[in-house]
Amino acid sequence: MTSLMLCDDHPLILRGLADLIATDTDIDIVATCGSGQQAIDAILEHMPDVAVLDISMPERDGIDVLKEVARKQWPVRVVILTGCITDEQVIQVIAAGAYGIVLKESSAASLVDCLRHVVEGRRWLPSSIVQPAISRASAAARRISPFELLTRREKEVARLIADGLSNKEAAARLAMSEGTVKIHLHSIYSKLGVDNRTAVAILFTRDQLQ
Incomplete structure (x- = not known):
């Protein structure tokens, strides 16, 4: 059984995600929260296998939480779920070790598929998001x-x-x-x-x- 934490500052989205994932009997949602600091506290309390984080949250954003997980070397695989993401954020997220990036406009099945990949130790980093970000950043600044x-x-x-x-x-x-x-x-x-x-x-x- 895989333990999962969900963090999004929109209650309706958080409830919808929880209801969606609850149908997967192999995933146990151990915590839900609405801010970055609550996410840190929940990780410390539950140390879930996987954490789904929104990028834009009060107190501490999803990237800050992801970097904290990497800095402390906590055994938590982070998936970033966001409505939009800049090129700089894409690069930061990948460099910090995120296991997945899922846009909120994606289908519900995409998030479920992403979680299944992450549970198996594989990453879900769509080339449609990653490659354009690298290309644009490279053109705008130094070669990356x-x-x-x-x-x-x-x-x-x-x-x-x-x-x-x-x-x-x-x-x-x-x-x-x-x-x-x-x-x-x-x-x-x-x-x-x-x-x-x-x-x-x-x-x-x-x-x-x-």
């Missing part, structure tokens, strides 16, 4: 390497993959399980907008040459 969106571990995995190591070899080099390497690789694919290790190697090599 998509590799900047990777966590330290993901960068290590990407480097070894680019060197031609297999998942098993990379796992041995990094002292982790082969399954963990596969999870990191899936996240790398999602963030870079590719679907195979050859593309990762090409992008990594190109990035190092620039």
